[in-house]
Amino acid sequence: MLGIRKVTKKYYKGAMEFTALDNVSLEIRKGDYIVISGPSGAGKSTLLYIAGGMIRPDSGEVLYNGGNIYNLAAKEKNEYRKKHVGFVFQQFHLMPFLTVKENIMLACYEKSLCAKIDTLMEQCSLTGLRDKYPSELSVGEKQRTAFLRAIITEPEILLADEPTGNLDPANSEILMSLMNDFNKKGGTILLVSHSPEASKYAQKKISLINGKIVINH
Ligand SMILES: Nc1ncnc2c1ncn2[C@@H]1O[C@H](COP(=O)(O)OP(=O)(O)O)[C@@H](O)[C@H]1O
Ligand SMILES: [Mg+2]
Structure with a gap:
């Protein structure tokens, strides 16, 4: 589904x-659940953002269904990020002046995508927090949002x-369980x-050290 091929970034x-x-x-094949670890500065975030169409590599390719996303026109690359990729960051990056529900709705580029919002908020234990900032x-709660x-x-x-x-063990477990459900579906x-x-x-x-994959098991 996503092929990262000989990617170098300086x-x-x-x-x-x-x-x-x-x-x-x-x-990366459909349904894969891959975890990348490695020391700080190893290149982990860079690899993730290259996969997400956010950082252009100096050389190599990121093939999505066979085509290199970095050869797409800007509009199509935006579509790739918007429609096919979801991002979660350590620092949450929520919009401070929007409520929980409004933050989630921001991502819905088509109205139909919001149809399940109430059910999903319930599954993420966010229903009572919908109007909170x-x-x-x-x-x-921020990370579940x-x-x-x-x-x-x-x-x-x-x-x-x-x-x-930034999460304590109990909240980490809740988030990991939600991510696991996403993978199971x-x-x-x-x-x-x-x-x-x-x-x-x-x-x-897999492990990344000094910009190279060193363990692949
Ligand atoms: N925009 C940037 N400009 C200069 N150096 C950067 C930039 N982004 C990352 N780096 C450097 O590249 C290396 C890899 O960064 P990063 O991918 O964030 O690693 P990790 O997520 O594994 O900690 C680090 O040494 C970092 O300092
Ligand atoms: Mg990082």
Whole structure:
């Protein structure tokens, strides 16, 4: 479904060059649940955002159903991000002046996508919080809102960058269980996480060190 082929990405700071990803290849199939771990600075976020059509690699390809997303016109690349990919970040990135329900509705690019919002909010234990603002929520509630915003559009692939990084163990478990449900219903997940609890549902675990995949089991 998503083929990351020989992707290299360098960053430049003045005259300094830093290789964040070094010739990385990864095959993601429909229904996969892959967890990526590795030390800080290893290139994990870069890999996730390259997969999501947000950072153009210097070389290599990201093939979505056979075509390189970085060869698409801007409008089509936007469509890929909007319709086929869901993102969850460690820092939630909710809109502060929108309520829980409004934040989730932001992602609904078609009215029909919001049809299931009440049922899904119930499943994520957010019903009673629908009219609250992010500043009134606990971190667990914020992340469940961000998760639902990411999956309300039924994306083929969910990209999650250390989503439990700010959560306590109980809230991490709730989020991981919701992500597992998404996977069981056919959703594909690429999850960056260090925590063993976070990876227990994953079928495939890989490690990134210095921009290279070192363990692939
Ligand atoms: N925009 C940027 N400009 C310069 N260097 C960057 C930029 N983004 C990331 N880096 C560097 O690239 C390396 C990999 O970053 P990242 O993908 O965020 O790693 P990880 O998520 O594994 O911590 C780090 O050393 C980081 O400092
Ligand atoms: Mg990171």
